[in-house]
Structure formats: C-alpha cells, structure tokens
Amino acid sequence: MKIQLAEHYALCFGVRDAIAQAERLAAQAPLTILGELVHNPVVRERLARRGARETSQVSPDSLGAAQVMITAHGASDAKREAWRGAGFAVADGTCPLVRSAHEKLRALVRQGWFPVVIGQPGHAEVLGLTGDFEGACVIEKDADIERLPQHARYGVVSQTTQPLDRVVSLVETIRRSRPESEVAFHDTVCQPTKNRQAAMRQILAECDTVVVVGGRNSNNTRQLVEAARAAGREVFHIERAEELRSEWFRGCRGAGLTAGTSTLTGHSVTLLCEVAFIAYAGFAANRRLLLLLERRCASVAVARRVFWSWLCGNLILGAQLAWVLRPLIGSPRLAVQFLRDDPLRGNFYESVFRAFLHLF
C-alpha cells in the first residue's frame, strides 16, 4: 500500500498565531475566549490546560475574567464595541485574512452594494461578517438565492474556508437568476484553504482511502472530507489517534492523509505516523500481531504502544542491516528523498516521516 501525505495540510498561520496569542495572554491574566478559538477539540483542551476558558455568552454580562479574546473567526464591530463598552480588555485574535474579508464587504456596502456572504449560516465567521449589516443575506446553496431581496447591485464576498469552485458557481447562479442586477464579487477564500483543497485533489489520483484529521465542526476540515467523498473515495474523518482502525486499510492500494487548518501539525504528524505503522502492519504479517494486541491489551492505545515499540526495534535492526548491505541495495534513494522533501521548512520530523513512508 502506498501512503500519500498531502503537500499542504494541518495548521494555517491564522490559527497558529491565535493559539500563540491566547496562550501568551492566559499566562499573564485570566482569559475568556469568546466562542471556540478554533473548531478543534484537541486545541481547545490544550488551551483549557493553559488556563484559557471559553464562553458562548454573546453579551457582556458577569464574567470571571476582565480580559476577553475574539477568535480567529473574527467578530462584528458591534460585538467588539459591546465588550469594550462593558469595561473588558478585548484582545483580537482575528486572522488577517478574515479581517480582509470584512474590509472588502464594508467597502462594497459603502459604495451602495447590497451585502451578500457565501458561507455556512450560523458559523462564527459568517455571523461576524454580517453582524454590522442589518438584512445582509447568507447564501450556502442554490436554493438560498430565491431569498435574496430584489436589489440593483449585489456585493458578494465568501467565508474564507469555502471551496472556491462552489463559491464561483453560486456567484454565477446569482448572475443568471438576477440578470437585471449588477453583481460585484470579491474572492475572499483564503490561500491556506485553497492550498489544502488543491493538495487534496493531487493525492486523490493515487488513493482509494483518505483519512482526514480535524475537528468534526471545523468547516474547512468538513470541506476536505466532502471533496474526497465526492470523488468517490472511502473517507475517514477522525479527531484523535485512538479513532484509527487498522481494518480501514485492509485491501487498500493507496491511502491519502490530510488535516484541516485547525489541526496542530505535531498532532497530525503523530497520527500520520500511526497510519503508516498500521499500514505497515497491514502490509506485512505484522497485522496479525497488531490485531492480536488490540484484542488482548486493556485498550487500543496500549496495544499500539506495544506494537510501536516492537516495530521500532525491528526498524532499527532493519536500518542497521540496510546500512551494512547498502552497496547491494542502492541506499541513495533514501538520501534523495530527504533532500526533495525540503528539511529547511523546519520540520525535521516531518521529513523523516515522509522518507519513512516512501520505504513502504
């Protein structure tokens, strides 16, 4: 079985910076985050351990902390001002690309265009985008276009994590269904989302099974899942390593691996290593051992740990053997793989991991 790791996957810079900001602020004083900082339970647990609590409160009532933080999804100016007016110190974790979508919509409204947002109704980012414009319309699918009030000029932006092809198709449908109106469209889908969608399409060519790592309520993760499913692949959406099952890879010829923008890179690499090990187990007779361990051990996690240790021992022995026999087996392939995967990107372990995948 061949394992493909998407070229772009996991944490984006917007989420990375928001997490760093929340952890820094929580270390200084009690911090309350206004909503889910990102839609990922692993990240949220990590923040809670560092003292950043979350609230779903929409208005500034009694809170334990004097310091609150807007999430990476952004917020309307009205909401921001409401918290400031109530005496809270408001830290802003809004991603610059979400802020840019706000600015584009605001400029359109200022020029007299009717505000339209293509996105998921009720999502924090969409609520933030529309929050300052009474009557703004949210479009998620073709049927929603019927609800658009009659207007001579529609100004359209999109939620940053929507698939661009769907956004463009909806804009075309608006144009066709309202031929008498003008439609101005700003593409506000963020580059990290576009990169992850494109990287996913690349790996689909050689995969019949795809594992997507990320929060179940994360919009961009769900879009990756839907894209793989629409392409007819077997898709498994997981949040944690414990959810992986070796039987998913039985009979599989190629497995693709990716993760949404709110998934910690370290976390997804760990998961991907597990997939590689499980695949190796399925590939060789070791699968039997893993299944036996999963049945006999107290938990799947313990079984995997025992299996890892056993397998690592084997790999070390195998590497030593390969080293001794390298004149016979042409070991430069491994070195070339290291270089091609660009260890200068700073994630040495990822490069090691990619090289490891290539061995199987």
Ligand code: SF4
């Ligand atoms: S997904 Fe895009 S818009 Fe959202 S935080 Fe990441 S970079 Fe920013």
